[in-house]
Amino acid sequence: MSPSIKLNIAKVQQRIAEAEKKYGRKTDSVQLMAVSKTRPASMVRAAADAGLTEIGENYLQEAxxxxxxxxxxxxxxxxxGPIQSNKTRAIAEHFDWVHSVDRLKIAQRLNDQRPETMAPLNICLQVNISGEESKSGLPLEELDSLADQLAAMPNISARGLMAIPQATDSINDQRQAFTQLADALHRLQQKHPTMTTLSMGMSNDMDAAIAEGASIVRIGTDIFGPRQ
Incomplete structure (x- = not known):
C-alpha cells in the first residue's frame, strides 16, 4: 500500500469527521468517494487497501x-463524467451509480440498456447550479419534469442530485450554491422519497458541502495528490 495515499485518506476522513461535528451532522453520515480519473489502477488498489470502496471515474474506457x-x-x-449517447450501454452494464444524468435521452438509454439480471442503476441528476455555459447539468427549473419521467423507468432508481458549483474560495459563496441544491432535493423528496443523496463537495469545497447536507463527497487531489 502507498503510505502517502493511506495517510491522505486518514486526513480526509478526519476532515469529514470534524465538519460533521462542526455543522451538526450525524457521525459517518457523509460517504467518501475516491475520484481516480487519470490515476493508475495501482493507486485505486492502494485506496481500497486503506478501506475505501466507493470509486468515481470520469472516462469510460479508462474505468x-x-x-x-x-x-x-x-x-x-x-x-x-459527462455522458455521450454511444457510451450509455457500457455504463449501464458496468457501473453501480451514475451521477451525471442531465437529460431524458440519456436516462432512457441507461434504463433500456441496464441488464435485467442486475439491480436497478442508481442515478443522480446533475444540476448546473451556477448556470455556467461550460458545465454540464440541467437547470433547476427542469428538475421536477425529469424526476417524474425517471420514476416510470423500472431499471433505474432515482437517488438524488449532483452538482459542481462555480469555483470560489469563499465558503459563504460555496454554501450558497450547495444550499440551492439541498433545497431542490428537499422539494423533490415530497414526491420522490428515494431521492435522498446529495453528491456534492470536492477537495476545495468539501466543508461547505458537508455544512449544507452532502451525503457523498467526491475527492481526488486530496487522496491521490496533484496530477502530474
Whole structure:
C-alpha cells in the first residue's frame, strides 16, 4: 500500500469527521468517494487497501480497464463524467451509480440498456447550479419534469442530485450554491422519497458541502495528490 495515499485518506476522513461535528451532522453520515480519473489502477488498489470502496471515474474506457484489473476487490463504481449517447450501454452494464444524468435521452438509454439480471442503476441528476455555459447539468427549473419521467423507468432508481458549483474560495459563496441544491432535493423528496443523496463537495469545497447536507463527497487531489 502507498503510505502517502493511506495517510491522505486518514486526513480526509478526519476532515469529514470534524465538519460533521462542526455543522451538526450525524457521525459517518457523509460517504467518501475516491475520484481516480487519470490515476493508475495501482493507486485505486492502494485506496481500497486503506478501506475505501466507493470509486468515481470520469472516462469510460479508462474505468473499464481498471474494473477488469481490480475485479477482485468488490468495489462500488460511480460514473461521474459527462455522458455521450454511444457510451450509455457500457455504463449501464458496468457501473453501480451514475451521477451525471442531465437529460431524458440519456436516462432512457441507461434504463433500456441496464441488464435485467442486475439491480436497478442508481442515478443522480446533475444540476448546473451556477448556470455556467461550460458545465454540464440541467437547470433547476427542469428538475421536477425529469424526476417524474425517471420514476416510470423500472431499471433505474432515482437517488438524488449532483452538482459542481462555480469555483470560489469563499465558503459563504460555496454554501450558497450547495444550499440551492439541498433545497431542490428537499422539494423533490415530497414526491420522490428515494431521492435522498446529495453528491456534492470536492477537495476545495468539501466543508461547505458537508455544512449544507452532502451525503457523498467526491475527492481526488486530496487522496491521490496533484496530477502530474
Amino acid at each position: 473499464l480497464d481498471k474494473q477488469r484489473e481490480l475485479a477482485d476487490l468488490g468495489l462500488t463504481w460511480h460514473f461521474i
